[in-house]
Amino acid sequence: MANFNLKINGKSHSVDVEDDTPLLWVLRDHLGLVGTKFSCGIAQCGACTVHINGNATFSCMTPVSSVGNSEVVTIEGLSERGDHPVQKAWEEVDVAQCGYCQSGQIMTAAALLKNNPNPSMEEIDNAMNRNICRCGTYHKIREAVALAAKTN
Amino acid sequence: MATLTKASRRDFLKIAGTSVGGLVIGFSWYSCDSPKMEVLSTDEILSQAKSFNSYLSISPTGDVVIYSPNPELGQNIKTSFPMVVAEELDADWEKVRVLQANLDTEKYDRQLTGGSGAMPHSWERLRKAGATAKFVLVAAAAKAWNVDASEITVEKGIISHKGSGKTGHFGEFVVEAATMTAPEEVTLKDKKDFKIIGTAVKNVDAKEMYTGKPMYGLDFYREGMLHAMIQRAPFGMKIKSVDDSAARGVSGVKDVVTFGTSVAVVGESTWPLMKAKKLLRIDYEPDGAVESTADHDRIFAELMANGKGEVKRKDGDFDAAIKNAAQVVTAEYQCPFVAHSPMEPENFFAHVQGDKVELIGPTQTPDRARQATAQLLGIPPENITVEITRLGGGFGRRLRADFVEEAVEVSRAMNAPVKVTWSREDELTGGAYRPAVRYRFEAGLDASGNMIAYKLRGVGMNAGNCTRENNFPSGAVENVLIESIEHKSSITTNAWRAPITNFLAYAEQSFLDEVALAAGKDPVQFRLDLLQQAKTSPVGGELGYDVDRMIGVVKAAAEKSNWGKDPNVKQGFSVYYSHRSYVAQVADIVMEGGSPVLKKVTAVTDCGMVVNPTGANHQVRGGIVDGMGHAMYGNLTFENGVPKQKNFDSYRLIRMKEVPEIDTHFLDTGFDPTGLGEPALPPTGGAIANAIFSATGRRLRSQPFIEQKEFSDIKLEIRRA
Numbered sequence: 001m002a003n004f005n006l007k008i009n010g011k012s013h014s015v016d017v018e019d020d021t022p023l024l025w026v027l028r029d030h031l032g033l034v035g036t037k038f039s040c041g042i043a044q045c046g047a048c049t050v051h052i053n054g055n056a057t058f059s060c061m062t063p064v065s066s067v068g069n070s071e072v073v074t075i076e077g078l079s080e081r082g083d084h085p086v087q088k089a090w091e092e093v094d095v096a097q098c099g100y101c102q103s104g105q106i107m108t109a110a111a112l113l114k115n116n117p118n119p120s121m122e123e124i125d126n127a128m129n130r131n132i133c134r135c136g137t138y139h140k141i142r143e144a145v146a147l148a149a150k151t152n
Numbered sequence: 153m154a155t156l157t158k159a160s161r162r163d164f165l166k167i168a169g170t171s172v173g174g175l176v177i178g179f180s181w182y183s184c185d186s187p188k189m190e191v192l193s194t195d196e197i198l199s200q201a202k203s204f205n206s207y208l209s210i211s212p213t214g215d216v217v218i219y220s221p222n223p224e225l226g227q228n229i230k231t232s233f234p235m236v237v238a239e240e241l242d243a244d245w246e247k248v249r250v251l252q253a254n255l256d257t258e259k260y261d262r263q264l265t266g267g268s269g270a271m272p273h274s275w276e277r278l279r280k281a282g283a284t285a286k287f288v289l290v291a292a293a294a295k296a297w298n299v300d301a302s303e304i305t306v307e308k309g310i311i312s313h314k315g316s317g318k319t320g321h322f323g324e325f326v327v328e329a330a331t332m333t334a335p336e337e338v339t340l341k342d343k344k345d346f347k348i349i350g351t352a353v354k355n356v357d358a359k360e361m362y363t364g365k366p367m368y369g370l371d372f373y374r375e376g377m378l379h380a381m382i383q384r385a386p387f388g389m390k391i392k393s394v395d396d397s398a399a400r401g402v403s404g405v406k407d408v409v410t411f412g413t414s415v416a417v418v419g420e421s422t423w424p425l426m427k428a429k430k431l432l433r434i435d436y437e438p439d440g441a442v443e444s445t446a447d448h449d450r451i452f453a454e455l456m457a458n459g460k461g462e463v464k465r466k467d468g469d470f471d472a473a474i475k476n477a478a479q480v481v482t483a484e485y486q487c488p489f490v491a492h493s494p495m496e497p498e499n500f501f502a503h504v505q506g507d508k509v510e511l512i513g514p515t516q517t518p519d520r521a522r523q524a525t526a527q528l529l530g531i532p533p534e535n536i537t538v539e540i541t542r543l544g545g546g547f548g549r550r551l552r553a554d555f556v557e558e559a560v561e562v563s564r565a566m567n568a569p570v571k572v573t574w575s576r577e578d579e580l581t582g583g584a585y586r587p588a589v590r591y592r593f594e595a596g597l598d599a600s601g602n603m604i605a606y607k608l609r610g611v612g613m614n615a616g617n618c619t620r621e622n623n624f625p626s627g628a629v630e631n632v633l634i635e636s637i638e639h640k641s642s643i644t645t646n647a648w649r650a651p652i653t654n655f656l657a658y659a660e661q662s663f664l665d666e667v668a669l670a671a672g673k674d675p676v677q678f679r680l681d682l683l684q685q686a687k688t689s690p691v692g693g694e695l696g697y698d699v700d701r702m703i704g705v706v707k708a709a710a711e712k713s714n715w716g717k718d719p720n721v722k723q724g725f726s727v728y729y730s731h732r733s734y735v736a737q738v739a740d741i742v743m744e745g746g747s748p749v750l751k752k753v754t755a756v757t758d759c760g761m762v763v764n765p766t767g768a769n770h771q772v773r774g775g776i777v778d779g780m781g782h783a784m785y786g787n788l789t790f791e792n793g794v795p796k797q798k799n800f801d802s803y804r805l806i807r808m809k810e811v812p813e814i815d816t817h818f819l820d821t822g823f824d825p826t827g828l829g830e831p832a833l834p835p836t837g838g839a840i841a842n843a844i845f846s847a848t849g850r851r852l853r854s855q856p857f858i859e860q861k862e863f864s865d866i867k868l869e870i871r872r873a
Contacts, residue, residue: 001403017421017423018403018404018423018424020423020427021423022423025421025422025423028422029379029421029422029423030421032373033364034364034366034370034371034373035363035364035365035366036364037368037370037495037496037544038370038422038497038573039495039496039497039576040576040799040800041426041575041576041577041799042576042799042800042801044799044800044801045495045800045805047495074364075362075363075364076363076364078363082359082362082363087362087363090358090362091354091358091359091362094352094354094355094358094766096226096355096357096358096361096362097226097227097228097770097774098225098226098494098495098496098542098543098544098545098546099226099355099357099361099367099542099544100368100494100495100496100544100545101495101544102361102362103361103362103364106362125808125809125872126809128808129807129808129809131808132495132800132805132807133495134493134494134495134545134547134778134805135226135495135545135770135774135778136773136774136775136776136777136778136781136806136811137770137773137774138777138807138808138811139773139811139814140770141808142808
């Protein structure tokens with residue numbers, strides 16, 4: 001066990017866990033931030049996507065010991081009132097079916113738009129291809145990303 | 153106007169308590185940026201609210217709380233059910249809050265999600281719940297104003313009497329109205345007067361989902377709760393011995409518990425358990441048939457050749473007719489086992505305390521969770537409460553109660569509240585799959601190319617009846633023989649979105665394409681000719697489908713897809729009736745660089761009245777994407793009772809870039825709404841396979857498509873145009 005000081009959603013958090021504990025489980029089990037989802041555990045589906053220094057990152061394969069002083073942002077910290085342009089676009093387009101993958105989808109989309117505010121549809125498809133939606137809301141996801149880009 | 157007399161009494165019991173489940177967080181419809189409006193919490197509203205029936209409570213503030221009893225797994229029932237109640241109530245949707253009801257068999261009928269059956273089952277009772285409440289509210293207003301109730305109008309939660317100029321909101325009359333007896337019969341609205349039904353009302357859980365609030369079973373946490381992860385035995389095996397010393401040595405592991413063929417590692421957080429589970433050393437020994445995929449292929453061949461089929465339907469004399477046929481077409485189709493793969497892996501919370509149990513989690517069948525627990529512990533079902541969380545997908549997997557029983561077992565053993573979590577590897581290897589099935593079709597054509605004989609013989613692995621004997625083309629062919637053969641496998645199976653038809657429709661619609669081409673007929677016209685036969689002189693007994701409604705979607709899909717009009721686009725047609733709805737689909741393929749590329753699917757659906765166009769579109773597109781993805785990639789193979797594909801790196805799911813344009817249309821046929829969670833999936837595989845044949849001359853008779861030898865030399869892909 002070791003102590004880690006993490007910067008998450010603009011606040012400092014201290015946790016006492018094993019070095020190899022994935023950031024995902026630190027967030028979910030130790031900090032109660034359960035908006036970041038567990039699904040595959042091997043960086044294949046994107047449900048666990050968070051931002052680390054602004055980059056969309058699979059938290060299920062990110063050991064807590066590798067996070068250091070990096071700024072971590074989770075779905076809970078993407079905006080204070082749930083009004084990030086991507087979140088608003090998701091509401092406007094009414095994207096979700098079961099909704100389980102959507103926080104990861106939103107985090108991937110938000111990172112894309114931060115680095116590329118006016119993506120082409122092809123760039124949207126490429127960026128979002130790392131996130132699986134088992135319900136098949138892909139049409140709505142790309143529509144919402146395009147809308148968020150327009151209203152950003 | 154419609155009147156109703158029948159309704160189950162249980163749907164009209166008044167809610168006694170106002171208990172709100174721990175996970176249910178009242179969501180305000182008022183936007184965050186309208187601070188001028190005073191917003192009450194759902195608990196505050198409920199503390200004053202009067203209950204009108206099992207679905208509906210209204211507070212003196214005029215806020216309306218609607219309970220949605222059925223588990224929500226993405227089919228949008230938590231939004232569409234309350235829309236129906238609010239419609240007949242003439243509520244202001246902005247003042248409606250929706251709560252997930254816990255399991256309550258006194259108050260609700262059929263509190264489950266499966267078979268696309270919720271809306272057809274509940275349509276009338278939901279309407280009556282709203283209409284009877286409106287009736288007594290109007291009666292209370294009439295009494296207060298001393299006017300005739302028939303002169304009163306209601307709009308958006310406001311009750312008005314034109315003659316006296318009096319108006320008031322629902323809340324002003326709830327105290328009096330709640331003391332009145334709801335009428336046995338009530339007048340329902342004419343459908344043309346609907347204001348909420350038929351509109352794109354947004355998902356009631358949207359805000360919580362998009363801000364990461366705890367809503368799913370896996371998000372549930374309670375102080376003092378233990379976590380458990382479980383190693384399950386390979387299929388057909390039992391435990392010989394367990395060495396858990398290494399697992400127990402992992403920091404954070406509290407105990408290791410063995411029950412049945414399972415070994416649970418228990419601790420205070422999830423990650424140590426994932427590590428510890430890998431350190432379990434378990435020896436297994438056979439306890440029945442230990443099967444591999446090669447065994448299944450052999451069993452299919454043996455049973456198809458020699459198995460005694462159970463005759464499911466027999467019209468005319470197939471054997472005689474096939475002997476006299478001018479042309480005979482025969483083909484076999486096969487599908488593998490596939491997993492359900494909901495994005496939220498299986499999980500459940502249980503707290504066993506003496507002879508009482510608290511269950512919380514994602515289940516499609518809360519009552520089965522309760523009954524299974526009652527049986528396991530030998531306690532009365534009434535001692536068990538079930539709180540339903542939002543489900544991160546189901547696809548049939550959560551119809552079972554195996555994960556509930558596991559949580560109960562571990563909670564009992566540990567004498568503590570326990571949440572069992574499955575990993576993705578557990579989900580893919582832990583069973584209850586779509587059954588593997590093989591079909592053999594034979595069709596006889598007369599000299600003019602008319603199908604005079606049709607035979608379907610199916611062999612399923614734990615599939616039950618693997619045919620749908622009263623579906624098309626039964627009724628349209630003079631001589632029909634349909635047989636089903638069951639192999640009892642040690643591989644566990646379960647309903648998987650559109651059970652049986654999820655593959656049967658593909659096989660049948662592909663085979664009918666083969667027959668149409670052999671007859672020298674256009675595949676759409678071939679189907680229309682058969683349907684005309686079923687309409688004018690139906691053959692045999694019961695038919696499961698409405699011929700006119702099927703003709704309707706066939707014609708509309710041909711029209712909307714420009715069937716046969718563009719020589720550069722190769723098309724495939726498919727139509728299927730399942731779960732009371734009709735869906736016809738056309739897949740468009742173009743050849744690019746020598747490879748067939750799927751560009752578009754056009755779908756025409758007749759599900760009666762569409763309650764929520766957004767939800768309906770979601771279900772049709774989602775069903776097509778699901779059908780497409782599994783037809784292309786889905787495959788679980790076995791080696792000595794263990795699946796070889798263990799996670800999404802080897803078990804491929806469809807992704808963003810592989811999804812073509814999907815053009816959806818709905819026919820308004822005037823029928824009451826039927827379910828839509830499943831019916832769009834079955835036709836998809838056939839439409840795609842038929843388009844691939846049209847483009848390449850290569851017939852895909854097995855799934856997954858990308859692994860078939862027909863495409864070993866050229867690339868087969870689906871992607872956006």
